[in-house]
Amino acid sequence: MSYQARFRVWRGDATGGDLVDYTVPVNEGEVVLDVIHRLQATEAGDLAVRWNCKAGKCGSCSAEINGRPRLMCMTRMSQLDPEQPVVVTPMRAFPVLRDLVTDVSFNYAKAREIPSFVPPADLKPGEYRMTQEDVGRAQEFRKCIECFLCQNTCHVVRDHEENKAAFAGPRFLMRVAELDMHPLDAAAEAGIDRKKTAQDEHGLGYCNITKCCTEVCPEHIKITDNALIPLKERAVDRKYDPLVWLGSRIRRRGA
Known part of the structure; x- marks a missing residue:
């Protein structure tokens, strides 16, 4: 009608x-x-x-x-x-x-700042093996269509232009989380600490998990619960892990 x-x-x-x-x-x-x-x-x-x-x-x-x-x-x-x-x-x-x-070029600039998947050195293409649970976890994040609605609604970006230089936004922090969860990603062997860079370079600490990004996602990805909160937990665990702290002190003395 x-x-x-x-x-x-x-x-x-x-x-x-x-x-x-x-x-x-x-x-x-x-x-x-x-x-x-x-x-x-x-x-x-x-x-x-x-x-x-x-x-x-x-x-x-x-x-x-x-x-x-x-x-x-x-x-x-x-x-x-x-x-x-x-x-x-x-x-x-x-x-x-x-x-x-x-002009959404901000998002493409942020995408280029994130190191891509690092293939394991001891495996050739075709030899990669993952559990179905790991596949399912990554597949949720791969549903992203890069509409940038989550970036747009995130008040850290939306209300504070000055934050854009230091904050990647939920779409790209989700990408960091996806790579950090990937069981075959050999970033650590290549000298890349994804949890540390999420905190220090991509502004993970700016996110206060209001879930506004999740609410507007047209693919119904649970960005906050399944990507940002777990990434925050792992970043904090690493930062305050006493063994990591002790190792950094030992390396500093050796230098």
Whole structure:
């Protein structure tokens, strides 16, 4: 059943902008992205919006809908009150390029800072063996589509621009946790201490586990419970382990 929806869409660029009101037809079964496309076709041909798959798998159409970070292609109009205007704005944590498109290059810069998986020296490709439990743990984190909604909603990034230099954000701390949990990752043998770098270089201590990242994840990854909290626990264990402390003192004296 069709109806006329009121949309308030943010229009502007890096220099500024404002919400613009539109009235757009909505058909049964449609998602917000369908309506945005209709708006482009009928009233706002120059509206900038980023999208690709329209199936909730590419992470491109991230925005804020009625103040909540969401994927436009996964937000059904039937979930929203037809009596109220639908307010669509760009992700607030990242600089606006134009209209609903933001500059998310911050995230790719953070991704490059994390050392990749280190293959075990004594195993060749095809010889890797893992338990199903380890596979299942890593598979949850691999579901991430890099929509960056978790990065956008994290108040450490969202409300404090000055933190961006020191804080990787939940998506990339989850990546560190995934690698640190990997039973075949030989980072330690290569001189990489993932727990220490998570704390010292990627800002793990900034996270205060409010679970806002988990709440907006479209893949329902338990980012806080299954990645960030366990990583914090292991980082603290390492930092305050008396054997680690004693070993560092011995090495210091030997130097």
